[in-house]
Amino acid sequence: MVRGLARALEDEEAHLRKYRRLGQACGVLGAMVLTWSLFAAWGGSEAAGLWFVVLGTVGGLLIGLALFFNSSVEQWPVNREFLDADAIRDAARRLEL
Numbered sequence: 001m002v003r004g005l006a007r008a009l010e011d012e013e014a015h016l017r018k019y020r021r022l023g024q025a026c027g028v029l030g031a032m033v034l035t036w037s038l039f040a041a042w043g044g045s046e047a048a049g050l051w052f053v054v055l056g057t058v059g060g061l062l063i064g065l066a067l068f069f070n071s072s073v074e075q076w077p078v079n080r081e082f083l084d085a086d087a088i089r090d091a092a093r094r095l096e097l
Contacts, residue, residue: 006092023069030062
């Protein structure tokens, strides 16, 4: 975690861009999987209920990850104010030794 924070502090724009892209990708993929779950339920086969539950769960988890990544990007400016960058860099260096 300390190493991740140190990398984020080194290049904040790249860190935020990565999290934005992850959030968008998870959101799009989650919406697609949820749509597939609705089509699976509409299909009417014997396993339609199972596919609806499985795909709905996976889609919901992906949408939850999208919310997590997007909220992390939104909260970064506030969290950044309370981080001691020098102490984080020192701790990351100690962990690398």
